[in-house]
Amino acid sequence: MRVKQLSVFLENQPGRLASAAAILRDAAINIRALSLADTADFGILRMIVDDPNAALAAMKKAGFSVAETDVLAVRLSDRPGGLAAVAEKLSRAGIGIEYLYAFVGKQGDEAVVVLRVEDIDRTAGVLASAGIKALKSEEVYNL
């Protein structure tokens, strides 16, 4: 249930993202999902990849500041209202979302939402009771 997400610190300068992406390319890492959070001076590149351990090693070796964070990934139908359902459920349970990002699956009418929350177990439980299923880590890496 806990999915490993990599976060990379990037300065807000042309070429930094390209540099990071090149390292991943050279290590033959496939990115499944990503999001880039920005501030005036820097950005945090968050990624779900097919081989998080290899990616972490490669980025660290190249000198990037990297962290590994556990996130939750849930599957939804790719229909209007999907996100609203998740958000309402969590809000009623008093669960705060630090950040999230989403992408559309390759198979059928599915969408995946990646969430950073304080208590993954509790969040998964709340969503499960609403029929929203959390993905296993292997499922996410192999999407």
Added chain:
Amino acid sequence: MSKSTPYMKELECLPAEARAQLQLDRLRNLVDYVREKSTFYPALLKERGITGGGDLGNLSDLSRLPFTRKKDLRDHYPFGLFCVGREGLAEIHASSGTTGNPTVVGYTKNDIRLWRLVMARALAVAGVTPADVIQNAYGYGLFTGGLGIHYGALELGAAVVPMSSGGTARQLKLMHDFQATVITCTPSYSLFMAEEARELGYDPAKSPIRIGILGAEPWSENLRQAIEEVWRMTALDIYGLSEIIGPGVAQECAAKRGLHVFSDVFFPEVVDPDTGMTVPGGVAGELVITTLTKEALPLIRYRTGDIVTMDEAPCACGRTTPRISRVLGRTDDMLIIRGINVFPSQIEEVLLRVEEAEPHYQLVVDRVRGLDTLEVQVEVGDSVFSDEVRRLEELKDKIKRELESVLNLVVAVKLVEPRSIERSMGKAKRVVDRRREKNVI
């Protein structure tokens, strides 16, 4: 004394021999005084076989006396080098220390009187008379700049307006309404004021300001010309340091060929910073000063850290006191930013405290729209990197707050990627000073 003779000018026009005798007498008294009153100097004098002032045959015997350094003041913080007890102290000031504690200096009533006198002399050297109105925009407070000018003005008889720094719009209005004739502030602030003045509709060149006494930070000849042009005034350099007295150690005259040192009370030497040996006239070296008459904090051969050249030939203005050049550099890595002394080690100490890991940092100093800026770039190492933007912003803010508290200066903090700051084999190149490229210092 006629009104047309600058204040105490006779003291500054003494023939070399008469001055030398005066200095030697005072130096002998100083040695006897510290042997009796100091807890710091007696051991050092004993080591050198000095049993009293009488052991000094002539001024060259000064080289037998020990040097004193900022470290000595720090090691004996706060009052360890003072020669009077609390009941004898009239005033206490503090300025930046390299790390931790500030440098503390003290004055007896007589020391304050001395400060008034040298400052009045400095104003007179610069051409100020009792008929002038001085707009004093040096900071008032623990910083000795504001009060130094203030005391000098009171002694000389010129009117002083204690504006302190900042509040530029109000400064300019009062400057105009009071018809001030002299401005005292840092060189960069004088340009800043000129720019603001124009925006408010005053033309600084048309104001009655005829003299600027500018100091507390290094400034280039280039900058002087820009300042003189925009204000249509004579801009002269003033030099001092709190440990010696504050401002009032040396003052540039209208001949603009160096700053006259008040050597009857502050004895100057220029030495090689590595060997401590006196360098020949005109060769750059570290300025060393002995306070000949101070009571609370007399200092023997104090290493200022400022690099200058010295010229002992008489000046076109008629004064025979030695002249030092503008400060050419430092023996250490101290920076002056907006008139405030900043040591990179102060910044390092804060970063170590906050980051808990060896911080890789770089200081970028610049001058933007006339004012100095300081950006502290800190590498984000694994130990502090957080996945959450909020935490990184909090870290940045924390660093900024702590630095501002320690330095008394507004700083910008930028988080940068690991290894983006150049590594060097020896001493890390911690400072990038863009002001040099802009030829303002």
